[in-house]
Amino acid sequence: MSPEVPPPSRRALLRAGACGLIGAAAGGCGFMPAKKPDTKQLAPVEARVDGDLVYFNWADFVDPSVFKGFEKEYGVKVVQSNFDSMEGMAAKLNAGNRYDIIFPTAKWAQRLARGGRLRRIDHSQLSHSQDIFGAYPYFADPWYDPGSAHTVPFTAYKTGIGWRRDRIGELTDSWRDLWSDRASGKVFLLDDRDEVLGMGALALGLDVSTGDTGDLDRITSLLGTLRPRLRGFSSDSYNNLLNGNALIQQAWSGDMAAMLYQAKDPSVFGFEAPEEGTPINTDCYAIPWNAPHPGTAMLFIDYMLRPENVKKNIEYIGYPMPVAGSEKTYADLVEPFPECMVTQDDLKAGLFFRNGGSAAEDARDTAWTHVKAG
Amino acid sequence: MALLRPSSRTRRRDANGTRIWTWLMLPGTLWMTGFLIASLVLVAVLAVGTTDELGNPRFGFDLAGIRALADPAYTEVLARSLGYALLTCVICLLIAYPVAYTIALYGGRYKHALIAAIVVPFFANYLVRMYGWSVVLSDDGPVLSALRAIGLADAGTRILNSGFGVVAGLVYGFVVFMIIPLYAALERLDVSLIEAGRDLYGGPVRTFFFVTLPATRQGAAAGLVLVFLPAMGDFVSAQLMGGPDQIMIGNLIQDKFFQGQNWPLGSALTMLLMLVLLVGMLGYLRRTRKDEAEALR
Numbered sequence: 001m002s003p004e005v006p007p008p009s010r011r012a013l014l015r016a017g018a019c020g021l022i023g024a025a026a027g028g029c030g031f032m033p034a035k036k037p038d039t040k041q042l043a044p045v046e047a048r049v050d051g052d053l054v055y056f057n058w059a060d061f062v063d064p065s066v067f068k069g070f071e072k073e074y075g076v077k078v079v080q081s082n083f084d085s086m087e088g089m090a091a092k093l094n095a096g097n098r099y100d101i102i103f104p105t106a107k108w109a110q111r112l113a114r115g116g117r118l119r120r121i122d123h124s125q126l127s128h129s130q131d132i133f134g135a136y137p138y139f140a141d142p143w144y145d146p147g148s149a150h151t152v153p154f155t156a157y158k159t160g161i162g163w164r165r166d167r168i169g170e171l172t173d174s175w176r177d178l179w180s181d182r183a184s185g186k187v188f189l190l191d192d193r194d195e196v197l198g199m200g201a202l203a204l205g206l207d208v209s210t211g212d213t214g215d216l217d218r219i220t221s222l223l224g225t226l227r228p229r230l231r232g233f234s235s236d237s238y239n240n241l242l243n244g245n246a247l248i249q250q251a252w253s254g255d256m257a258a259m260l261y262q263a264k265d266p267s268v269f270g271f272e273a274p275e276e277g278t279p280i281n282t283d284c285y286a287i288p289w290n291a292p293h294p295g296t297a298m299l300f301i302d303y304m305l306r307p308e309n310v311k312k313n314i315e316y317i318g319y320p321m322p323v324a325g326s327e328k329t330y331a332d333l334v335e336p337f338p339e340c341m342v343t344q345d346d347l348k349a350g351l352f353f354r355n356g357g358s359a360a361e362d363a364r365d366t367a368w369t370h371v372k373a374g
Numbered sequence: 375m376a377l378l379r380p381s382s383r384t385r386r387r388d389a390n391g392t393r394i395w396t397w398l399m400l401p402g403t404l405w406m407t408g409f410l411i412a413s414l415v416l417v418a419v420l421a422v423g424t425t426d427e428l429g430n431p432r433f434g435f436d437l438a439g440i441r442a443l444a445d446p447a448y449t450e451v452l453a454r455s456l457g458y459a460l461l462t463c464v465i466c467l468l469i470a471y472p473v474a475y476t477i478a479l480y481g482g483r484y485k486h487a488l489i490a491a492i493v494v495p496f497f498a499n500y501l502v503r504m505y506g507w508s509v510v511l512s513d514d515g516p517v518l519s520a521l522r523a524i525g526l527a528d529a530g531t532r533i534l535n536s537g538f539g540v541v542a543g544l545v546y547g548f549v550v551f552m553i554i555p556l557y558a559a560l561e562r563l564d565v566s567l568i569e570a571g572r573d574l575y576g577g578p579v580r581t582f583f584f585v586t587l588p589a590t591r592q593g594a595a596a597g598l599v600l601v602f603l604p605a606m607g608d609f610v611s612a613q614l615m616g617g618p619d620q621i622m623i624g625n626l627i628q629d630k631f632f633q634g635q636n637w638p639l640g641s642a643l644t645m646l647l648m649l650v651l652l653v654g655m656l657g658y659l660r661r662t663r664k665d666e667a668e669a670l671r
Binding site: 085087088090094186191192193194227230231232233239243244245358361362365366368369370372373374 | 424425426430438442445447448450451509512513514515534535613616617618619621625626629630631632633635636639
């Protein structure tokens with residue numbers, strides 16, 4: 001190098017780097033340049049060991065002894081990682097991380113399947129598939145995944161109201177209980193856009209997933225009357241009830257069941273599924289298109305559906321599973337809160353949160369900001 | 375010619391020396407480019423981006439995210455965050471100054487142990503500590519139960535989910551950023567200045583306000599910036615210690631990226647927040663430049 005050429009200054013390097021990045025950003029139109037999966041990657045695979053299982057789920061959502069049993073029986077390792085939100089899961093997938101088995105909710109299963117991100121699942125490879133699809137015809141052809149071609153339901157749950165029976169007595173089985181004067185100032189809503197707007201919609205007799213601005217205005221003004229009575233938005237439902245911060249808390253059925261393990265005396269708590277209807281949701285098993293070991297993933301689903309493992313998992317996580325023969329296990333578990341049960345009729349009621357177009361999603365987002373920020 | 379040669383050789387050596395330092399800066403520069411400038415550029419570009427049907431962010435040119443900032447809800451929350459952050463700064467200064475003063479001037483050989491005692495608890499994750507506080511301060515938690523037992527609180531008293539709780543959380547979280555620069559400034563302070571003040575018939579109060587405080591104002595300014603920046607963007611305190619009327623701008627930004635899947639609006643809000651922070655930063659830089667100029671005079 002000749003001495004006349006000065007070395008690049010820090011400023012110049014920064015400038016060059018930034019220009020390069022802007023160029024790279026403007027070049028592609030997608031935020032994450034996604035490779036299109038080919039048809040081979042979407043075709044069903046045979047259930048057989050083809051490597052260790054890379055597992056991606058909410059933390060603590062499978063009984064550890066079930067993992068141990070699976071590892072022992074098939075001589076593979078389960079490599080675990082966790083997400084803390086559906087958005088976080090999708091971001092990891094979009095960034096090209098590879099997992100064998102993931103657990104999207106119904107709404108996200110639809111997004112991923114529509115986007116060509118899920119491998120099809122051949123139900124005949126799963127020895128207990130009839131316990132689900134035969135016994136729960138709803139899942140044979142659910143709205144989020146026609147023919148359940150890419151998914152197998154894992155859990156089904158609903159959203160209701162948890163409350164402190166010892167402090168405020170009985171409630172009236174309605175979403176209007178959240179406005180109860182006895183609990184004013186100690187009411188929590190879930191910190192979740194769909195759940196809060198869905199609750200408002202059900203209280204007004206509207207569709208839970210409405211993206212109509214007129215509907216959303218009505219929901220926002222209804223929830224505006226609840227705001228002064230609210231103590232906060234928090235999804236930590238059972239801790240809020242246990243530590244006395246909440247007398248009434250919008251809550252997921254599974255969390256209330258999990259609370260039974262924490263509470264010294266469960267009879268001081270109650271859980272109701274309001275009669276206006278309660279949002280229903282499902283977590284599903286799904287295999288991403290780029291899964292490195294889809295065969296092992298199929299074996300894992302098969303293993304998880306064995307009656308003894310279904311029982312273990314229900315008792316461990318407190319969420320019911322739509323598997324024939326497991327209903328009694330769950331009913332026994334949630335004996336103090338019978339309304340945690342999810343029935344066939346609940347499933348059919350069309351109370352799932354669905355995907356809207358971008359205009360509808362924007363409108364819901366704006367409504368949520370107004371509900372939350374007041 | 376014979377005269378020129380040695381000088382040109384020295385110049386070349388200088389140039390070589392400079393080049394080495396420049397290349398040694400390369401890792402740091404690449405780091406800054408990759409993780410700071412690039413992420414900032416991404417945020418700026420996404421602020422005018424769009425969202426596809428599946429909620430994924432797309433590059434493009436759409437001002438919807440920027441236009442949405444006009445919603446008064448955001449201005450209100452931003453103003454509240456600004457208020458909380460400024461209040462946090464003032465309270466931190468009031469708490470940190472006596473602490474730093476005592477340690478720096480009267481700590482003796484325990485100085486370092488005392489500073490370590492202040493810093494070590496902050497090695498634990500902020501979120502975990504705040505979560506701990508939310509349990510301790512809950513309605514049926516140990517603090518309120520004890521206060522009720524001795525009659526200092528009634529059934530309706532609460533600490534959590536109030537503006538007080540949020541600001542207390544922020545102060546607790548960031549006070550150490552105020553103590554350290556103040557301690558550094560007070561450590562460097564020439565004690566004979568204080569003695570001189572006394573010799574000139576200044577009482578303790580006058581000496582403090584006319585000698586000690588001006589001599590350590592750079593430390594205070596650094597501390598104020600270090601507390602203000604994270605407090606303004608914080609969302610943990612409002613999430614765990616606040617209620618519906620204490621939501622801060624950080625909570626809304628987090629919502630946009632997660633639940634709303636509205637990355638363009640989230641990015642636009644981030645840019646707005648950065649603009650506010652930049653104003654604070656510029657104020658600090660002007661101040662320090664003026665101080666430097668005075669010091670050189």
